[in-house]
Amino acid sequence: MEVFVQQLINGLTLGSIYGLIAIGYTMVFGIIGMVNFAHGDVFMVSAFIALIAFLILTTWLGVGSVVLALLIVLIVSMLFTSIVGWTIERLAYRPLRGSFRLAPLISAIGMSIFLMNFVQVTQGPRNKPVPPMLSDVIVVMQEGSYQVTISYKQIIIIVVTSVMLACFWYVVQKTPLGRAQRACEQDRKMAALLGVNVDRTISLTFVMGAALAAVAGTMYLMYYGVVSFADGFVPGVKAFTAAVLGGIGSLPGAVLGGLLIGLIETLWSAYFSVEYKDVAAFSILAIVLIFMPQGILGKPEVEKV
Amino acid sequence: MKSDAATARADFAAALKDAAIAALIALGVTLPLVGFRTDQGPDYKLILTTRFDLVAVMVALVFAARLALTLWTGHRPHAAGSSAVLERLKPAGSALFRLAGPALLGLALVLPFLPVTGRYELDLGILILTYIMLGWGLNIVVGLAGLLDLGYVAFYAVGAYSFAIISTQVIPATLPALGPWAFWICLPIAGLLAAFWGIVLGFPVLRLRGDYLAIVTLAFGEIIRIVLLNWQDFSGGPNGIASIPRPTFFGLPFTPGKDGFAATFGLHFDPTHRIVFLYYVILMLALITAFVSTRLRRLPIGRAWEALREDEIACRSLGINTTNTKLTAFALGAMFGGFAGSFFATRQGFISPESFNFMESAMILAIVVLGGAGSLLGVVISAIAMVGGVEMLRNLEFLKSVFGPNFDPTQYRMLIFGLVMVLIMIWRPRGLIATRRPSIALKEKKTISSDLIQEGHG
Numbered sequence: 001m002e003v004f005v006q007q008l009i010n011g012l013t014l015g016s017i018y019g020l021i022a023i024g025y026t027m028v029f030g031i032i033g034m035v036n037f038a039h040g041d042v043f044m045v046s047a048f049i050a051l052i053a054f055l056i057l058t059t060w061l062g063v064g065s066v067v068l069a070l071l072i073v074l075i076v077s078m079l080f081t082s083i084v085g086w087t088i089e090r091l092a093y094r095p096l097r098g099s100f101r102l103a104p105l106i107s108a109i110g111m112s113i114f115l116m117n118f119v120q121v122t123q124g125p126r127n128k129p130v131p132p133m134l135s136d137v138i139v140v141m142q143e144g145s146y147q148v149t150i151s152y153k154q155i156i157i158i159v160v161t162s163v164m165l166a167c168f169w170y171v172v173q174k175t176p177l178g179r180a181q182r183a184c185e186q187d188r189k190m191a192a193l194l195g196v197n198v199d200r201t202i203s204l205t206f207v208m209g210a211a212l213a214a215v216a217g218t219m220y221l222m223y224y225g226v227v228s229f230a231d232g233f234v235p236g237v238k239a240f241t242a243a244v245l246g247g248i249g250s251l252p253g254a255v256l257g258g259l260l261i262g263l264i265e266t267l268w269s270a271y272f273s274v275e276y277k278d279v280a281a282f283s284i285l286a287i288v289l290i291f292m293p294q295g296i297l298g299k300p301e302v303e304k305v
Numbered sequence: 306m307k308s309d310a311a312t313a314r315a316d317f318a319a320a321l322k323d324a325a326i327a328a329l330i331a332l333g334v335t336l337p338l339v340g341f342r343t344d345q346g347p348d349y350k351l352i353l354t355t356r357f358d359l360v361a362v363m364v365a366l367v368f369a370a371r372l373a374l375t376l377w378t379g380h381r382p383h384a385a386g387s388s389a390v391l392e393r394l395k396p397a398g399s400a401l402f403r404l405a406g407p408a409l410l411g412l413a414l415v416l417p418f419l420p421v422t423g424r425y426e427l428d429l430g431i432l433i434l435t436y437i438m439l440g441w442g443l444n445i446v447v448g449l450a451g452l453l454d455l456g457y458v459a460f461y462a463v464g465a466y467s468f469a470i471i472s473t474q475v476i477p478a479t480l481p482a483l484g485p486w487a488f489w490i491c492l493p494i495a496g497l498l499a500a501f502w503g504i505v506l507g508f509p510v511l512r513l514r515g516d517y518l519a520i521v522t523l524a525f526g527e528i529i530r531i532v533l534l535n536w537q538d539f540s541g542g543p544n545g546i547a548s549i550p551r552p553t554f555f556g557l558p559f560t561p562g563k564d565g566f567a568a569t570f571g572l573h574f575d576p577t578h579r580i581v582f583l584y585y586v587i588l589m590l591a592l593i594t595a596f597v598s599t600r601l602r603r604l605p606i607g608r609a610w611e612a613l614r615e616d617e618i619a620c621r622s623l624g625i626n627t628t629n630t631k632l633t634a635f636a637l638g639a640m641f642g643g644f645a646g647s648f649f650a651t652r653q654g655f656i657s658p659e660s661f662n663f664m665e666s667a668m669i670l671a672i673v674v675l676g677g678a679g680s681l682l683g684v685v686i687s688a689i690a691m692v693g694g695v696e697m698l699r700n701l702e703f704l705k706s707v708f709g710p711n712f713d714p715t716q717y718r719m720l721i722f723g724l725v726m727v728l729i730m731i732w733r734p735r736g737l738i739a740t741r742r743p744s745i746a747l748k749e750k751k752t753i754s755s756d757l758i759q760e761g762h763g
Contacts, residue, residue: 035516049337055353056341083333095731102453103734105516106674109455109667110726117720122338128351233663237527240520275535282524282531289521290509 002143007270008263009140013154013223015262016161020216021239022246022254023168024209030185030249031205032097037108038088040236041115042210046081046217047227048119051128053077054221066133070222074160078214085210089203112232120229127228130221157219164215165255168208172251181205185249234278238265241285247298256296317376324372331367335360406682413588417581427580431587431652433692435645438591440672440684442641445598447670448679449607450634451614453519456526457669459506460499460639462533462661464646467495469546469656470539488552492647499643500636507635511628514617526666533658545657552651554582587648594641595681601637610634664719671722675729677736686737691722 021043028036053076057063063072092111096103134156137149172178180201183191192198220235221227242261246253261281268280288295340360346352416422416430439461446454471494472487506525510518533540540546551559557566559579566582567574601607609630612620621627650656672691676683698714698721729737 035520045338051343051351052337052341052353055343055351059353080333080337083330087330087334092727092731096734099730099734101515102674103730105453105519106671107727107730110671110723110730112723113664113667113719114723114727117717117723119338121716121720123343126345128343129349130351237520237524241524244517244520276531279528279531282528285524286509286521289513289517293513293517 002141002146002148003270004267005141006148007266009148009150009154011263011266012259013157013262014266015242015259016157017216017219017223017258018235018239018242018261019255019258020161020164020212020219021235022242022258023251024213025240026243026246026248026251026254027181027205027209029243031181031188031202032093032104034093034104035108035240036093036206036209037105037236038092038111038115039209039213040234040239041112041232042081042085042088043213043217043220043235043239044227044229044232045084045115045119046077046210046214047221047231048123048128048217048229049080049214050074050077050218050221051130051227054130070133070156070218074215074218077218078211081210081214081217082207085206085213086203089206093206094199094202112236116229116232123229125229127226129226132225133222153222157223160215160219164212168212169251171208177201177204237285238278238281241281241288244285245288245295247295249299250295250297253295253297320372320375323375324368327371328364328368331364332360335363339363409682409685417584424577424580427577427584429693429696431580431584433688434584434587434591435649436669436672436688436692437685438587438594438645438648439642439669440676440688441591441594441598441681442638442645443669443673444638444679444681444684445601445610445641446634446638447673449598449602449614450610450631451678452631452634453515453670454522454635454638455519455663455666455670456506456522456524456529457638457642458661458663458666459522459526459529460503460642461646461649461665461669462529462658463499463502463639464495464643465650465656465661466533466540466546466646467491467498467643468647468650469549471495472550472651473546473548485553485556485558487550488647488651489555492644495647496640496643499646500640503635503637503639503642504632507632507639511631523663523666526661526663530658530661533661540658543657543659545655545659547655549650549654549656551579551654552583552586583648583652590644590648594644597637597641599681606630606633668722671726675726675736677733677738680736680738683736683738691725695722 021039024039024042025036028034028039050073053073054069057069057072063069088111092107093104096107134152137151138155139147139149141148172181180191180196181204183194183196184198184201188198191201220231238261239258242257243254244257245260246255246257261284264284265277265281269277272280340355340357342354342356343351344354413430413434417427422430439457443454443457446452446457468491471491476487476490506522510521513521534543536542553559554566557564557569559566559576559582561567561574565574566572566578572578602611609620609625612623612625613627613630617627620630649660653660668691672687673684675691676685676687695715695718698718
């Protein structure tokens with residue numbers, strides 16, 4: 001029971017990170033119908049930006065308060081990652097709009113390889129550790145000698161994720177930009193006829209996806225305390241799994257899917273085997289796509305001729 | 306005249322502003338990741354170093370390139386000019402392409418006997434031919450049937466591991482007398498096992514299309530790699546399988562002894578004999594792949610593949626069994642992947658899961674797609690460019706004199722590779738040789754540019 005509660009807490013933390021990345025996949029898929037294969041690497045790039053910002057703040061500027069430093073790091077990382085996300089869309093995807101079906105996916109795979117190796121070349125192939133921060137824990141439950149704990153960083157991750165999702169929900173539901181996005185998602189041609197700037201809306205979708213990935217990247221760096229250039233691939237595929245599980249194109253679905261994937265992964269590691277935890281996530285992807293392609297909250301796809 | 310000068314000045318100002326914005330964005334992209342470098346300090350702490358000079362160079366380059374591009378496109382008389390030139394060049398180009406196939410084949414056949422060919426060139430030739438064979442195998446799945454497979458390396462791995470396990474464990478335990486023939490016995494078995502796995506993995510994903518299919522095949526490829534990595538008793542885990550038997554010349558080993566190949570044929574023993582033999586084995590395997598796939602294109606099954614690629618719904622309406630059509634494509638593609646895997650295992654003598662990661666799948670897919678899906682010659686050209694080009698990079702010593710002695714060009718190889726993938730997709734979304742030859746025609750066969758073809762929901 002205690003092990004289960006502890007894994008529940010860990011799973012929710014991990015799931016929040018996956019959920020934030022999954023939103024980027026699901027929004028882009030909803031609006032232009034492509035799998036942005038490079039999104040996992042955008043997440044990795046954001047973790048590196050966060051790492052560099054953190055080092056500048058702590059070692060050069062001598063910011064003592066970790067919370068203040070993290071807040072600034074978060075903003076800086078979101079800002080620069082947004083620029084990266086915008087640039088990728090502009091250079092690698094926009095010229096291919098309306099091109100043949102597989103071209104954007106191939107371009108995205110190329111972009112993913114490029115980003116990974118760009119970071120490897122500029123930052124070196126080694127793991128980058130940061131000193132552990134905010135590792136104090138609160139004991140939630142105690143049974144014999146086993147303590148169920150929740151650490152400050154886990155609380156921060158869950159709180160920041162919730163706040164970000166609330167802001168994001170507000171933008172999508174209540175602002176003109178969100179309305180334009182939803183219009184483009186339903187019918188791009190009609191939205192353009194009605195005066196929605198489709199190119200700009202798609203660009204901003206990429207920017208928002210990248211900004212949320214940057215939140216995930218900063219949280220990931222803080223939680224694990226280490227990042228390397230290859231860290232984008234597996235979380236990327238898992239977040240994509242989360243988006244598919246929740247129903248691709250559905251924003252609440254992406255968050256739900258992320259939480260579920262996080263929980264399944266931690267519970268699998270705790271009760272079965274750590275080595276095969278990625279197999280569990282990848283199998284879920286295959287099983288969901290085969291038996292439930294519309295996901296939990298998605299709309300069934302209607303095939304038109 | 307004056308107004309012309311005024312518009313030119315206004316154009317220039319606009320171009321300047323545009324270039325300045327591009328430079329600003331370039332600054333935003335490069336500043337954090339290029340401007341600062343994190344390195345491990347003496348006490349396991351990271352230390353930062355700055356490289357603002359590099360950022361400045363990059364930003365200036367972007368500014369200049371963007372300015373040149375805007376001014377150039379703005380001053381071109383009209384965009385149609387360049388394509389008219391291309392049209393005029395086309396007949397010459399197609400004649401060249403007709404000759405390119407036989408010429409390359411001839412070159413491939415005599416390569417080991419050319420005076421310039423040394424051990425290094427032969428090894429490079431074998432490597433390129435392996436990728437050509439993998440590309441042609443995947444071409445059946447991607448180019449002909451239009452099913453995007455991102456996990457092709459799984460079948461390559463199945464072939465390699467089947468070969469390794471059968472030849473190092475099964476044959477010595479059951480029929481040691483077959484030892485010298487191991488390669489020739491294991492090759493078909495490995496191919497069949499790979500084909501079997503092609504069907505096993507293909508069956509559940511039949512309903513999926515396009516991007517979804519790509520991601521699920523990627524997941525399958527990763528699952529197989531992780532299982533190979535962790536199932537110690539079966540695959541040796543991360544240590545892999547070593548001392549896989551070398552191929553023999555139909556039973557005659559390439560050894561200096563009395564029963565060896567050289568002694569039997571009265572030649573002087575030379576270790577390159579084996580390499581030359583390996584070269585011809587992979588050439589033959591690749592040619593079989595090409596032969597089978599061109600022949601199959603003309604059979605009903607090949608026509609069904611191409612119909613499936615163009616429009617699945619129409620295909621089904623016309624009574625084509627899409628399940629069988631897709632499964633045969635998967636199985637055949639997988640089988641050739643399995644052959645190539647066996648060859649890889651016997652050539653290396655050692656295999657480990659690291660050789661079968663996602664990058665390998667991406668590489669093979671890139672060779673097929675960038676060459677022009679469906680075109681055999683395109684696969685050859687892009688395999689030579691990708692694999693050979695990367696090797697060329699290794700030899701560019703003069704770059705060291707430009708960028709300093711610590712400059713290692715090979716670390717940029719995947720970087721350039723990714724960039725080339727993006728650029729070719731933008732420049733020619735259907736690949737370098739993007740023409741489609743109809744397999745059946747009313748009057749005369751004409752090669753059509755793929756720009757004219759609308760692709761259905763494959």
